Amino acid sequence: MTGSTVSRRAFGKFLRQIRLDAGKAALAAGLRIEVSKQTLLRLEDGIPTKIATSQLRDLLAFYEVGPEVEAEALNLWEEVREQAKAQQQQGNSKGFWRPYSDQYEAHFPHYLRLESAADRVVTHQLVLMPGLLQTPDYRRGVIHIEEPDISAVDLERRIELTARRQQRLDDPCFRLDALLSEAILRHRPAAGAVVAEQLRSLAEATERPNVTIRVIPFEAGPHPGLTTQSFTLLEFPRLDSGLVEPPVVYVEGGNSVGVYHERGDIVAKYGWTISALAAVALSEEGTRDLMLHCAKEFEA
Template identity: 60%
Template sequence: MAGSTVSRRAFGNFLRDMRTRANKTALAAGLHAETSRMTIVRLEDGLLTKITTMQLKSLLDFYEADESSRSTALDLWQEVREQAKADKLQGNSKGFWQPYADQLPSHFPHYLRLEAAAARMTTHQLVLVHGLLQTSDYRRAIAKLDTPSISRVDIERRIELTERRQARLDEPDFRLEVLLSEAVLRNQPADPDVMAGQLHWLAEVSERDNISIRIVPFDVGPHRGLVIQSFTLLEFTNPESRPAEPPVVYLEGAVGALYHERADVIERYREAINALQAVALSEADTRTMVLRVAKEYAA
């Protein structure tokens, strides 16, 4: 799914830039191509959309695309279609998370597509361990807190999904940088023995070359992380054959999520990352602290 996700986003971003330069609204574009405004929005967001090649050509006419832009758009469209066919043949056109769709918030499959496509992720967490680093017991405890009436079967399905997501950690070309508030170590969504196991796992996995975990301790005083809240920055590899694939900042809420791609917004979060890195413990000192707190839980 990673390839098709990146292809669709590159294509969608290219079309959005063309529409903006042409000073056309999504509603006007939809009316011209005999489709809906939402279809144009979904197309530009890199989501699965039913649109024909004739409709695309109609949009390019509407945007008064020059020959170079028109050729690039059609090449990207062809790439999207070829990748979609390949995904279908491989049986993964809907993503590995599709069998667990009934366990996911409506916004989360889009995030999982981005996570599967990302070459690098930087996440700042104030409350809980990021899903890519959660142990099974820790995840079970969170599932029970989130849905007290959840069945054992559905809990285990959520565990299976988490484990499939975590396969990314074994990919040497994938880089994960984690900045955790000390509160993440101190909050107790699970029993002390589960917390001890989770923290031991954080210390262990942080030894991998492609994973960095650093704690922002309570005693560093005021810093940007306190006001910018939890977020994840996803960055993507950009093959030379495609326009630059923009990074995405993901923010999850209780009932929805936000996805930011604007360059000025991305820059604000990069500045926050730099500020957090400046006050966070080193990786070695982080492991020392994590193991110390794990020992407290085990006592």
């Protein structure tokens, strides 16, 4: 398996905490099991790393953990291995995005791994429709803005990648909550007819039981969304071991880069922001009415 999974990230966090509690440096720990410091840190970050169970046992012995902690670490490791084996049998161990590696920025696979593992995504967007909800023609318009000289082949491959991402919405165990600035309904990244189609598609998406879309109107007055960049909160399901993987916040930045936050206090701040935005957003029905009204304006 080449992608970070929820179980792998949980295992990595647990292993890092053991090392820190033991007061051991990453360099020394890596030397103990004959791997580099970078390899050990990749393991702790939840990035697939080739180590044997015997090496893990040696590492735990180096940390001088008790039998209960050792058993928990080995159980988590076994869960990682079983999940990797299951994904290999399903033929999707590399992630659906791998064939499109020449079509996205270096940081994007990490986000796609998180999105694929999440069971709930809450996104706050200021300028453009969320990728999970973009129609093909709307997506084409956005891509042309970023790369006006893109080839037809590369353009369609990116549309394919977006369509693969959107298959996540067909999973009844997955939930998407979108809080959108009214500006998104007014912007025109493509022809008026394309934007109108996008808005009608957005209205149809609200009929899905696992999708909620609410617009924050211009007249909402002061609210945290005015001083907060577009961001996405990703939450993950409980592991078979009973552990809960902490949520992650991805904050979008310029030039196709972003920042990931996992610290509890920072994630909690974004949770508060989401609650504050929901308090001033239109109802789902009001949002649908506004989207259809804007669609008519673009069609006029």
